[in-house]
Amino acid sequence: MTLVSVSSLTVRYSGATALDDVSLHLDRSEMVALIGANGAGKSTLVKVLSGLVAPASGQVTVNGRLAQVPEGREVFADLSVDDNLRLGGWRNGRRGRDTTAIYELLPALVPLRRRAAGTLSGGQQQMVAIGRALMGRPDVLVIDELSLGLAPLVVEALAGHLRDLHRDRGLTVLLIEQNARLALSLCSRAYVLEAGRIVLDGDAPVLARDERLTAAYLGGHYE
Amino acid sequence: MSDFLGYLLTGLGIGAGFALVGSGLVAIYRVTGVVNFAQGAFAVLAAMLTSTLLTAGLPHVLSELAAVAVAAVVGVLVGIVAIGKPGTDPGTSLIITLGLGVFAYAVEIVLWGDQPRSFPGLPGVATVGGARIQAHYLLILGVTVPVFLALAAFFSRTDLGKALSACASNRYAARVVGIDVRRMGLLAFALGGALGGLAGVLTTPVQQVTFDSDVTLIVNGFAAAVLGGLTRPGVALVGGLLLGVAQTLIAGYGWGAYQLEVALLLMLTVMIVQAARSGPVREAAR
Structure with missing residues (x-):
């Protein structure tokens, strides 16, 4: 299709x-x-x-539905990682803003959930941006x-995540x-x-x- | 000593009004990037309207609440004119709000005349630690502090508040996740209107209001807001209270004519210091 x-x-x-x-x-x-x-x-x-x-x-x-990971990541720098993810589900309405599933998909974000997104490294911010886009259930x-x-090793790790998401979730x-x-x-x-x-x-x-x-x-x- | 305590409490009451106007400025600026020069007019409008409603026989609280609600609606209207057209640059919007502020003078003079107005607040005198002050000052503080706590909870705990903060943090990303940035801007204007209106209805019983009272309010509110770089409501609260106390002390010890100058001086100092510290680089990086 x-x-x-x-x-x-x-x-x-x-x-x-x-x-x-x-x-x-x-x-x-x-x-x-x-x-x-x-x-x-x-x-x-x-x-x-x-x-x-x-x-x-x-x-x-x-x-x-289409969700975007924008160029330059464009996270909400002053907001926590968790709030960034929640707002990714803005279009879903209140019930669609539960972030649990995203932490299962991207467990590396779990220890960062209370941190302001602007304080994270570029690779971590990219992960937040991907998680935020996935919250829109695209x-x-x-x-x-x-x-x-991003550094090559960081890119390789992100690519690995995408491969997994593609394989496991289609x-x-x-x-x-x-x-x-x-x-x-x-x-x-x-x-x-x-x-x-x-x-x-x-x-x-x-x-x-x-x-x-x-x-x-x-x-x-x-x- | 009791003199000083009296001035302090009175100053806090006066400062609460500045803080409310200032936080309204902050709410609008954070989300839309617009410095709303019609902010003081919300207070004047709500104060005038309350005096009319009370004269018409409506009870206290109901009159004040109605006036605040009208101020919020007027806030939305100002927002629609100022940012309603997509792509309006914040500088242009600023000039529009300045124009609307002057227009508000005309409306206020037509509706309420050019004489000072006031209405009774909480009657009586309270004695705090040997200082005798009008009880109404305590009411101002008793309302302002919970309002700020509620604001803080709204921005940090609710999705709507977070969406407003998101527009402030990164407008482009807000659009990407599907937040309607313009509607959030109008919501911010409603909030600004309500906060300005609240400042008006709370302080008018202790300070008469005329159609041009907005100048004092906007100068002091702006001075309070600029302390936090126009983006931090908490700092605007502290700034407003400090300004109120400073001015009351100055008046209390005999230099009453220089009250507004204190705010101007403080504002200029802060702006010069901030400009020297961050400079055009930080502006360009935004």
Whole structure:
């Protein structure tokens, strides 16, 4: 079942074209990556999917609930980890704001629950942002830059959590990443976005061997 | 000594009014980023309305509560005008509230005239530790302190309060999790209106109110709020009380003409110190 379907999407910001004729789709229980450099239009796509930006033309269909892990994590710095998580369930109403299940999914957050989110390390904040998004009980989790500004070991740990969530819960993930290596190792399919256009797409193992991608994003050393 | 205690308690009562106005400013600023210059008008409006309702025969408490409720509604209206249009920059909203504050003068003069008004509060004189003060000052404190405790509980214990804090902490993330930031802003304006109104109805029995009393209230309320960087209601409470006590002591020992200057001086000092300490870097980092 297709959860997210984007067809011929074009977005313009005061004349400048941010996304140009972009089409992609995401099926249930898939992990798909959208790879691109800074300014390729990745964040614009996230904003369109979340309804924060209106498209100039094209169609966007989201079947189900979508929750976002925003770029830069964007935790509520002055609020406790627990309050961050609770507010992730804001749309659910009071009964849907019980955080117990999230602590079972992300036990590393348990000892941090009373800490102000702003005092945590980048990796811990990313975990809070993921937990907060999961509180919305999403059908699709959109992660905007999982690895940005984080140490490789921290990224590997977060990737491990996502793999587990995907395997155990059938979580559907759209991962927006600059780090092609990470994206291709985590996801089964990927799209490559350049200057607002999809220039390449396909299964991750195939893309990992594609010369155009390895030259542009992997320094030619992807093994 | 009993003189001093008298001034102290009276000052705390006066300061509670500043603290309420100041915390209303803080409530609105935290959530919307707007400094609401119409904040003093909520107090004047509620005070004038209470005097009318009491004259019309409504009992105490009911009159005051009704006036506070009206002030909250007026708060929402000010909010709708100031932040209702999506994308309005906080600086623009500030100017709008300034304009609305002046507009409130016109409305107040038309409805209530330009003469000072007051109404009786809690009658009688209380003796505390040898100091004789009007009992009403104790009532002001007896209401203000629980109101601040309730505010603290609201922000830290309820999801709605946390959502308001979330808007203050990170507006973008608040939108991401589905909090309607504009509605929260209007709620903050309602809260600000109610707190301002409460300041008006509580202090008017001991200090007459005229249409332009909002200047004293906003200057002192702002001075109290700016102590906590406009973001911490608890500091606004302490700041307001300190200001009230300082001013009453100054008046009590014979320099009554300089009361407002104390607030201005304090506000300027705090702002200069804060600007020197944090500077434009912190502003830019927000």
